[in-house]
Amino acid sequence: MNTVISVENIWKRYRLGVINNGHLYRDMQSALARAFGREDPWSRVGTESRFDKRGTFWALKGISFEVKQGECVGIVGKNGAGKSTLLKVITRITTPTKGQVKIKGKITSLLEVGTGFHHELTGRENVYLNGAILGMRKEEIDRKFNQIVDFSEIGEFIDTPVKRYSSGMKVRLAFSVAAHLDSEILITDEVLAVGDVRFRKKCIDKMVELRNEDSRTMLFVSHNLMAVISLCTSALILDQGEIVGRFDDPREAVYTYMDRMGVDRKTELGDQL
Numbered sequence: 001m002n003t004v005i006s007v008e009n010i011w012k013r014y015r016l017g018v019i020n021n022g023h024l025y026r027d028m029q030s031a032l033a034r035a036f037g038r039e040d041p042w043s044r045v046g047t048e049s050r051f052d053k054r055g056t057f058w059a060l061k062g063i064s065f066e067v068k069q070g071e072c073v074g075i076v077g078k079n080g081a082g083k084s085t086l087l088k089v090i091t092r093i094t095t096p097t098k099g100q101v102k103i104k105g106k107i108t109s110l111l112e113v114g115t116g117f118h119h120e121l122t123g124r125e126n127v128y129l130n131g132a133i134l135g136m137r138k139e140e141i142d143r144k145f146n147q148i149v150d151f152s153e154i155g156e157f158i159d160t161p162v163k164r165y166s167s168g169m170k171v172r173l174a175f176s177v178a179a180h181l182d183s184e185i186l187i188t189d190e191v192l193a194v195g196d197v198r199f200r201k202k203c204i205d206k207m208v209e210l211r212n213e214d215s216r217t218m219l220f221v222s223h224n225l226m227a228v229i230s231l232c233t234s235a236l237i238l239d240q241g242e243i244v245g246r247f248d249d250p251r252e253a254v255y256t257y258m259d260r261m262g263v264d265r266k267t268e269l270g271d272q273l
Contacts, residue, residue: 002104004185004217005067005090010099012060012085012241059085060096061241069184070215072207074232074250076225076257082241083221087111087189090219105184105217106134110174110191119163123154123173126162130177144180151206152176153199172199179206186210189221200224207231225254 059082067073075083088094090101091109108130109116116133117126127148131141149155152172154165162170171191178186186207192200204227210216211231220232228235228250235253236246237260244260247253258265 001068001070003066004069004104005219006102007063007065007086007090008100008102010060010063010086010089010096010101011058012082012089012094013097014057014059059241060089063099063241063243065236065243065246067217067219069217070211071234072211072218072220072232074228074235074253075219075221075238076223076228076235076253077238078261081238083238084111084189085241086238087187087219087221091187103185106182107185107187108134108178108181108183109187109189110178111187111189117162117170117174120161122161123152123158123165126173127177131181134181134183136181140182148173148176148180151180151202168196168199175203175206179203179210183216185217185219187219190223192222192224192227200227204231225258229254 063082063086065073075086077083085094087109088111089096090103091107091111092101093111116130118129121129127145128138128141131138131144149158152169152175154169154172157165157169162173165173175188175191178188192203207216207218207220208231211218211233218231220228222228232250234246234248235250237244237253237257239260245253245256247256255265
């Protein structure tokens with residue numbers, strides 16, 4: 001199979017002022033504490049600071065992997081492991097400090113609720129806008145439009161401005177657009193955590209269909225470990241900005257991750273083990 005995503009020795013550095021505390025006076029207190037070698041008064045309780053004294057923070061450190069056409073690679077890791085930063089580098093939202101990413105094919109990404117939507121436009125207008133961004137002609141979007149609306153289950157609101165949508169409605173439409181428009185690569189980051197259980201299952205079933213029938217390549221980030229097991233063909237574990245394991249069997253990756261986190265498998269997965 002052809003390689004469609006090649007991540008080559010990616011490093012991503014942030015500095016104080018890019019990742020910050022949200023308030024100027026807090027940033028000043030943090031900067032002064034680091035300058036004098038003291039503990040940051042605004043660091044999170046129970047976590048080790050990943051900033052050095054100059055306020056440099058390495059979100060990604062030497063990440064390398066490849067994804068073949070038709071693979072669905074799950075990425076698991078605790079909050080702050082670098083998962084979202086990695087996806088933003090892959091989708092060109094942010095640039096790496098070092099290294100490079102090579103992509104072969106059109107990418108559709110769902111990195112947060114309503115990704116790529118213009119909130120002043122209606123749902124209908126956003127469907128066509130997203131299609132145009134992917135390089136599709138109007139005639140192509142016309143053919144898929146009814147399928148997109150039917151899957152999203154928001155037909156009566158399709159001509160309402162997206163700014164009036166609930167978070168669940170945004171996810172429904174965003175996922176439906178991503179799943180039905182003609183891109184070769186689909187990248188998702190926890191978007192399916194929003195919405196009801198029934199629709200989440202519907203989305204997972206659709207992604208399995210795309211993987212099996214359309215050979216759609218996917219990167220799937222989720223804390224829903226059973227979804228990783230059922231959907232993905234392989235998985236990797238990210239921790240502190242580094243890959244600490246890649247597994248051909250996603251179930252093995254999930255079990256290893258749970259063991260690292262000290263989570264009981266039976267408690268977390270129950271009868272689904």
